[in-house]
Amino acid sequence: MKIVVLERDSVGTDISVDCLKQYGDVTFYRNTVRHQVAERIKDADIIINNKAPLDRETLKDAPNVKLICEFATGYDNVDIVYCKERGIKVANARNYSTAAVAQHTFALLFYLLEHLPHYDQYVKGGTYGAQDRFSNFDLPFVELDGKTWGIVGMGNIGKAVAKVAKAFGCRVIFSSPTGKSTCTEYEKVPFDTLLHESDFLSLHCPLSNLTRHLIDETALSKMKKTAILLNVARGGVVDTRALAKVLSAGGILAAGLDVLEAEPIASDDPLGEIKDSNKLLITPHMAWASTEARERIVEETCKNLEAFFKGEDRNIVNL
Secondary structure, three states: OEEEEOOHHHHOOOOOOHHHHHHOEEEEOOOOOHHHHHHHHOOOOEEEEOOOOEOHHHHOOOOOOOEEEEOOOOOOOEOHHHHHHHOOEEEOOOOOOHHHHHHHHHHHHHHHHOOHHHHHHHHHOOHHHHOOOOOOOOOOOOOOOOOEEEEEOOOHHHHHHHHHHHHOOOEEEEEOOOOOOOOOOOEEOOHHHHHHHOOEEEEOOOOOOOOOOOEOHHHHHOOOOOOEEEEOOOHHHEOHHHHHHHHHHOOOOEEEEOOOOOOOOOOOOHHHHOOOOOOEEEOOOOOOOOHHHHHHHHHHHHHHHHHHHOOOOOOEOOO
16 A cells, blocks of 8 residues: 655644554655645545645545545545545544643633733732832733633533633633534533633634534624633634734733644744734744644544554544
């Protein structure tokens, strides 16, 4: 079997991918963009990738492809309908990053909630050392205890975040974009109620026709002016221009984003114009990328390959 790994570096060069070599003749590419895909996969039996587009245009001249393995849970970069037409199975990696993303959600929250960039600079800039009192809290902050934490998407990550929020004393409510959630551990509410009542609103849903720009200017206008929005889902769930406008006008207190509509950030992204780190924190799509999570994603991919060679369907998303 000829295996082509299109984005080897997407799991980090500090993580070994040698386990993949036991399954065939493997060709590794550091990174791959659209115009490079077709040439690199033309003789492939199996493709392992993360973000490189695999659709009718890039796959049409690769007649031998039997399996696509995602170095990810999301598979919106793959044309699932076309793959089904071709009999190409698509397998993803599941639940590898739950702990990492939940952890990063709170890292974003505390950075913003307690105005940590301000206070760090207050000390390092010499202002604290020059004052005559022991403390400073010129930018007030609040406790999580007694507040309402709202969640969009109560899957594994949403539940992990809910568990931590509850441990901090939050009331947890959630809304299901599909309306199909069977979660009974936390209070399910209509979307408008979620917007009106949440002090902290975190997004943990997939990107779909139901969730694209779910958080638009109308939704943001229904949130508390003291609310903090956290997006660790997909950039497209939030309308970038609407968020920039609302943040600049003080419509909500702050936003913490690990994902953007265009990644890496586009030069004309209006969020890039907001330099106040007390109002907006953006991290470079790293919430999923703890060392342990990246090790797990390689392990999961190997398990998917193992199952495929045994004739078993493991984590196949297009059956």
